[in-house]
Amino acid sequence: MAHVGETELLDAPRDTVSSVKFSAFDSSSLLVSSWDKSVRLYDAAANRLRFSYSLDAAVLGVAFADQHVAVSGGLDKKLNTVDLHTSQQLVLGAHEDAVKCVAVDHDSTNLIASGSWDKSVKLWDLRTQHHLVATQLHPHKVHSIDATKGKLVVATADRRYYIYDLRNLENPLVEERVGSLKYMTRCVSLMPNGDGYATASIEGRISVEFFDNSESSQARKYAFKCHREKMEDGIEKVFPVNALAFHPIHGTFVSGGSDGNVFLWDGFNKKRLRHYPRYPTGVSALSFNRDGNLLAVGCSYTYEEGEQQNKQPDAIYIRPMGENETRPKTVAPQ
Secondary structure (H helix, E strand, O other): OOOOOOEEOOOOOOOOEEEEEEOOOOOOEEEEEEOOOEEEEEEOOOOEEEEEEEOOOOEEEEEEEEOOEEEEEEOOOEEEEEEOOOOOEEEEEEOOOOEEEEEEOOOOOOOEEEEEOOOEEEEEOOOOOOOEEEEEEOOOOEEEEEEEOOEEEEEEOOOEEEEEEOOOOOOOEEEEEEOOOOOOEEEEEEOOOOOEEEEEEOOOEEEEEEOOOOHHHHOOOEEEEOOEEEOOOOOEEEOOEEEEEEOOOOOOEEEEEOOOOEEEEEOOOOEEEEEOOOOOOOEEEEEEOOOOOEEEEEEOOOOOOOOOOOOOOOEEEEEEOOOOOOOOOOOOOO
16 A cells, blocks of 8 residues: 555556666656566556566566667566567567666667676667677676666676776776675666765665775765664564665665665765655665656565565555655765
8 A cells, every 4th residue: 555645556567576767758657577577667647557568587677778668688588678659579689597687878878788697798779780789797697787877887796896888888897896795785776977876785784885986085985784673682683675766866865675664865964864654565676757756666575585475465656756855964065
């Protein structure tokens, strides 16, 4: 059931919500991928399912390739596109294992990136004849990627992060970093201004880092505990942080965890701004729309504690976000 002021989208997926992604081209179009093998396109403001299609296996990641084309990947190992007007499907190419995540750099290059459990990231361009323009190999499985303003960050299973320049495909790797979090990365999200990124892990922690390697910039990076609960016996229960999303205008960010909580953070001033009412099951995916006035919250049990007899239904909630609600407490340093 939706909280006061929220909307629960109709025609929700029938299995775990793996990804939610608002369009960069309008304020209401929302793509949702699911383990039920579907991709759904919603008009989030009108609470209407506009379009849906099914693939051969669970879909793990989805994004808008452009205004009218969805790109997705999953357990079928393929990178698929669908024209949302004509329903025409195209397989751009494939990996040797499941495609875990997809991202599109709409701000600079329009390149599509796909990260896979085969330890590779592939870069695709819909404007070229053969689409595949580069492949980057890594020592471990790719867990999460994000792209903006010509930068791509890749998070792998060994807690390493690879920073790429998408405008220099002949020599794109800029830097390899070892993450400051001690346990497996769940997600990475780039700051909208391109200055840095946040990562989250299964240990209930978030790290905020910056691309600039100057001493002053590196002194600003930090990590903190979150999504934890004190039990009656005094033991602290730690939940995985499954999702992060930056506000596109103010640069604050939200986190969602398997505890069913969504928190709003002021990363500039290291403060928690909001603790929203708890959802009935874990939060598996988050996305702000381009204006920052809507937040999509994908809710699903993510099987940290094995099979459950009576798990809560999968759902997507749309939360209106007030203009002052998402502002940092003070002016961010320049």
